[in-house]
Amino acid sequence: MLDxxxxxxxxxxxxxxxxxxxxxxxxYIAPGDPAMTLCAGPDGQVDPEYVEEFTKKYGLDQPLYVxxxxxxxxxxxxxxxYSYKTQQPVWDIVLSAFHATLKLAIVxxxxxxxxxxxxxxxxxxxxxxxxDTFCMIGATLGVSMPxxxxxxxxxxxxxVSINWLPAAGYGDGGDLEHIILxxxxxxxxxxxxxxxxxxxxxxxxxxxxxILTARAKGVSERTITLKxxxxxxxxxxxxxxxxxxxxxxxxxxxxxxxxxxxGLGELTVRSMEMRDHxxxxxxxxxxxxxxxxxxxxxxxxxxxxxxRISYENE
Amino acid sequence: MMRxxxxxxxxxxxxVVLLVSMPCVSAELFGDxxxxxxxxTLDVTMxxxxxxxxxxxxxxxxxxxxxxxxxxxxxxxxxxxxDRVGFPGGHMNIGMIFGPSHTLDPGVKWTGWYMxxxxxAETLFCYNEDLELTPELATGYTQLSDTQWxxxxxxxxxxxxxxxxxxxxxxxxxxRVTDELNSRHNEYKHIESIVAEDEHTVKxxxxxxxxxxxxxxxxxxxxxxxxxxxxxxxxxxTPVCTGPFKYKSHEPSVSLSVVRNENYRDGKAKLESAKxxxxxxxxxxxxxxxxxDVDITIGLPLPVVSKIESDxxxxxxxxxxxxxxxxxxxxxxxxxxxxxxxQAINYAINREQIVDAALxxxxxxxxxGMFPSVFPWTNDDLTGYPYDKDKALxxxxxxxxxxxxxxxxxxxxxxxxxxxxxLYTSRATMQPGAEMxxxxxxxxxxxVELQLLESAAIKEDMVSGNFDLAFYSYNSxxxxxxxxxxxxxxxxxxxxxxxxxxxxxxxxVNSLLVDAKIAMDQSERKGYYxxxxxxxxEQSPEMFIFHEKQxxxxxxxxxxxxxxxxxxxFLTKEMYKG
Numbered sequence: 097m098l099d100x101x102x103x104x105x106x107x108x109x110x111x112x113x114x115x116x117x118x119x120x121x122x123x124y125i126a127p128g129d130p131a132m133t134l135c136a137g138p139d140g141q142v143d144p145e146y147v148e149e150f151t152k153k154y155g156l157d158q159p160l161y162v163x164x165x166x167x168x169x170x171x172x173x174x175x176x177x178y179s180y181k182t183q184q185p186v187w188d189i190v191l192s193a194f195h196a197t198l199k200l201a202i203v204x205x206x207x208x209x210x211x212x213x214x215x216x217x218x219x220x221x222x223x224x225x226x227x228d229t230f231c232m233i234g235a236t237l238g239v240s241m242p243x244x245x246x247x248x249x250x251x252x253x254x255x256v257s258i259n260w261l262p263a264a265g266y267g268d269g270g271d272l273e274h275i276i277l278x279x280x281x282x283x284x285x286x287x288x289x290x291x292x293x294x295x296x297x298x299x300x301x302x303x304x305x306x307i308l309t310a311r312a313k314g315v316s317e318r319t320i321t322l323k324x325x326x327x328x329x330x331x332x333x334x335x336x337x338x339x340x341x342x343x344x345x346x347x348x349x350x351x352x353x354x355x356x357x358x359g360l361g362e363l364t365v366r367s368m369e370m371r372d373h374x375x376x377x378x379x380x381x382x383x384x385x386x387x388x389x390x391x392x393x394x395x396x397x398x399x400x401x402x403x404r405i406s407y408e409n410e
Numbered sequence: 411m412m413r414x415x416x417x418x419x420x421x422x423x424x425x426v427v428l429l430v431s432m433p434c435v436s437a438e439l440f441g442d443x444x445x446x447x448x449x450x451t452l453d454v455t456m457x458x459x460x461x462x463x464x465x466x467x468x469x470x471x472x473x474x475x476x477x478x479x480x481x482x483x484x485x486x487x488x489x490x491x492x493d494r495v496g497f498p499g500g501h502m503n504i505g506m507i508f509g510p511s512h513t514l515d516p517g518v519k520w521t522g523w524y525m526x527x528x529x530x531a532e533t534l535f536c537y538n539e540d541l542e543l544t545p546e547l548a549t550g551y552t553q554l555s556d557t558q559w560x561x562x563x564x565x566x567x568x569x570x571x572x573x574x575x576x577x578x579x580x581x582x583x584x585x586r587v588t589d590e591l592n593s594r595h596n597e598y599k600h601i602e603s604i605v606a607e608d609e610h611t612v613k614x615x616x617x618x619x620x621x622x623x624x625x626x627x628x629x630x631x632x633x634x635x636x637x638x639x640x641x642x643x644x645x646x647x648t649p650v651c652t653g654p655f656k657y658k659s660h661e662p663s664v665s666l667s668v669v670r671n672e673n674y675r676d677g678k679a680k681l682e683s684a685k686x687x688x689x690x691x692x693x694x695x696x697x698x699x700x701x702x703d704v705d706i707t708i709g710l711p712l713p714v715v716s717k718i719e720s721d722x723x724x725x726x727x728x729x730x731x732x733x734x735x736x737x738x739x740x741x742x743x744x745x746x747x748x749x750x751x752x753q754a755i756n757y758a759i760n761r762e763q764i765v766d767a768a769l770x771x772x773x774x775x776x777x778x779g780m781f782p783s784v785f786p787w788t789n790d791d792l793t794g795y796p797y798d799k800d801k802a803l804x805x806x807x808x809x810x811x812x813x814x815x816x817x818x819x820x821x822x823x824x825x826x827x828x829x830x831x832x833l834y835t836s837r838a839t840m841q842p843g844a845e846m847x848x849x850x851x852x853x854x855x856x857x858v859e860l861q862l863l864e865s866a867a868i869k870e871d872m873v874s875g876n877f878d879l880a881f882y883s884y885n886s887x888x889x890x891x892x893x894x895x896x897x898x899x900x901x902x903x904x905x906x907x908x909x910x911x912x913x914x915x916x917x918x919v920n921s922l923l924v925d926a927k928i929a930m931d932q933s934e935r936k937g938y939y940x941x942x943x944x945x946x947x948e949q950s951p952e953m954f955i956f957h958e959k960q961x962x963x964x965x966x967x968x969x970x971x972x973x974x975x976x977x978x979x980f981l982t983k984e985m986y987k988g
Binding site for chain 1: 511512513593594596597661662663664665687688689690691693694697698700701702703836863864865866867869870871873905906907908
């Protein structure tokens with residue numbers, strides 16, 4: 097197990113290097129000069145002297161590879177640079193945005209699990225019945241509804257028409273009241289995917305021989321479903337949930353922008369628009385790290401769900 | 411079955427709980443006995459009548475909120491009118507688009523704009539709602555010579571932290587902007603020195619005669635800040651200024667809270683507190699207005715305007731702003747280097763139609779020159795380019811562009827006349843406006859292609875001269891003065907980027923703009939700028955399409971809001987919730 101972990105951790109290094117090179121080049125290939133964008137005020141006018149000063153100060157006149165290696169050197173010393181726009185340390189900005197996204201992601205995940213797991217199980221038990229059809233139509237709807245549309249719809253219903261919840265905003269550091277609508281918006285689409293997978297996986301495990309055995313020896317249907325079938329059916333579902341959670345943790349630019357949620361997705365898009373390269377680069381590395389971490393956790397959790405899976409080299 | 415019933419009951423209970431916990435949205439203006447949303451002597455009479463005769467009592471007549479209406483309420487209402495006690499103006503939630511990101515120091519980049527909008531920061535001079543230069547923390551100025559300006563300060567002002575506002579504070583506040591470390595110090599390099607002459611007078615010496623000296627002091631960048639707070643390094647987190655509102659708290663890129671400044675010089679603000687939400691999405695702003703999450707918001711998207719107008723609880727306030735939508739023209743590229751071609755394109759653009767169709771008739775006003783009619787410096791004699799298709803075609807024919815092969819598309823040098831318009835979409839009216847122009851130019855036979863890019867990418871193309879036309883939006887008079895826009899765009903000796911993009915050079919314009927900068931007499935300056943405007947409009951090195959109208963949505967109970975066309979004054983002490 098430990099060997100496996102070490103091996104996985106070593107694999108992270110080339111992945112991060114590759115991610116950083118690709119994102120660094122893409123940012124710089126994209127047209128638009130950060131100095132010119134960041135030095136323009138809300139008026140639109142640009143002060144050429146300031147642009148020159150700015151370019152020199154941040155070494156933006158250097159060739160791409162020089163800039164990259166300077167950046168890499170600093171990162172290896174634990175310094176992710178400073179935002180061109182706000183002069184704050186990039187890592188602080190990314191972490192504070194991640195804090196907002198994490199809250200949203202956890203609530204979304206909970207909502208998505210509450211919806212999807214029971215829905216999947218019910219559909220599987222009552223396979224091909226009317227309930228099953230309705231559940232799966234619902235799931236298809238959930239997948240196909242665009243986020244921004246669902247978000248606006250929820251706002252119109254819950255904030256404007258019946259006025260139960262605030263339409264948007266972060267509240268006092270992201271309180272529950274403000275989190276509900278964006279979390280439902282995000283949760284519904286990931287719930288739909290999970291529910292469909294849960295159903296098919298459950299159907300498959302219900303048709304296994306050991307279920308027949310269990311039925312034959314008179315185990316109650318409840319125990320069969322929850323203990324024997326569900327636990328085995330969960331393996332592919334956990335992978336999916338893990339991946340989904342990874343996506344949720346990256347922050348959804350669309351949902352975060354609509355609900356004015358100061359999270360990672362919104363930060364990434366905003367800094368791309370402002371050509372705040374250091375922040376974009378920081379976000380990319382952070383997101384890559386998150387994905388790697390989530391995948392690792394998912395792989396390890398298999399072992400607990402299915403003892404047959406082993407990571408020992410025997 | 412049982413389970414279904416249990417489920418039903420649970421849902422019912424949850425719904426009832428949620429319904430009961432619904433927030434109460436209506437504001438109460440205690441003291442407003444007659445319900446006219448104002449507190450004045452009429453209310454005093456009304457309360458007296460309620461006590462003495464049997465007039466119907468209104469709960470709002472209970473000015474001191476002790477549960478009964480008696481003579482104490484008469485006294486209390488009197489105190490409100492005399493400003494001895496705070497006006498019960500309540501709390502207001504405000505929707506804005508952009509806000510401060512990391513620092514709250516008005517002297518850093520454009521943070522001062524947000525601090526001024528929030529009612530925290532003030533400047534020595536400012537522009538009123540008619541865009542006239544008026545003293546704010548100053549009482550006036552005397553010009554001692556071409557390069558020396560004496561500014562007289564108000565004597566009754568203190569900063570939020572109790573520090574007195576005096577000449578030293580002014581010197582401190584301006585020197586931190588002219589300091590080389592300030593990223594915008596180039597805009598103030600005309601200031602050679604600033605000294606305190608006495609407690610309430612400062613003298614500014616400029617490096618050369620510079621007529622805009624006073625106007626540049628209206629930029630919120632030179633907001634007056636407390637030297638005590640500045641030296642203690644507090645300004646980044648606590649802007650200590652002189653405005654009617656004091657800073658309370660800030661959540662970066664989310665919101666900013668302010669409370670009433672109890673020591674404001676002439677009458678406290680009517681609102682007790684306010685919270686400004688920074689909402690980048692137009693749809694979100696409009697929904698939050700409809701749901702009552704914000705009481706007033708700027709920047710309503712055009713499609714929701716009719717819906718909000720039909721809502722009896724809401725109201726729209728609108729006026730022209732200084733924001734101009736215009737087209738950068740590559741004057742160095744044939745055939746756009748021919749004045750007739752530029753004029754022809756100008757005649758072919760039907761601005762009224764753009765306003766009516768693309769802006770739904772309310773989002774803007776068609777432009778004649780670069781300045782809107784609300785701006786005092788506008789040359790009102792100009793006629794601009796009224797839509798005239800025939801004139802456009804004949805001008806093009808003179809320039810050698812006509813439909814020689816009868817395919818409906820004009821030919822230039824034997825090839826189809828093609829133009830590309832580059833535009834960005836972060837401003838909502840940009841794309842519909844450009845599409846309209848595309849249709850109109852294609853109507854006279856020009857083959858037009860729209861290229862949607864990010865503004866950063868367009869700037870790069872303009873630097874390398876790789877463009878025909880670029881649709882853009884700028885504020886046409888940043889410090890309320892015509893100089894900035896005209897010099898940056900049309901003075902080929904000043905070396906600004908905008909001029910480099912359009913490659914325009916005219917000696918008369920250059921010398922007029924220099925003369926206008928050193929002429930101290932305002933009407934003489936106006937004469938120069940009138941001439942520049944006339945030449946520019948005639949020669950069309952840029953094409954001016956429309957002036958944006960700000961669309962502010964507010965609940966009807968928001969009283970006292972006034973729209974300032976320069977967009978930097980928003981929350982004032984006169985605003986309250988009725």
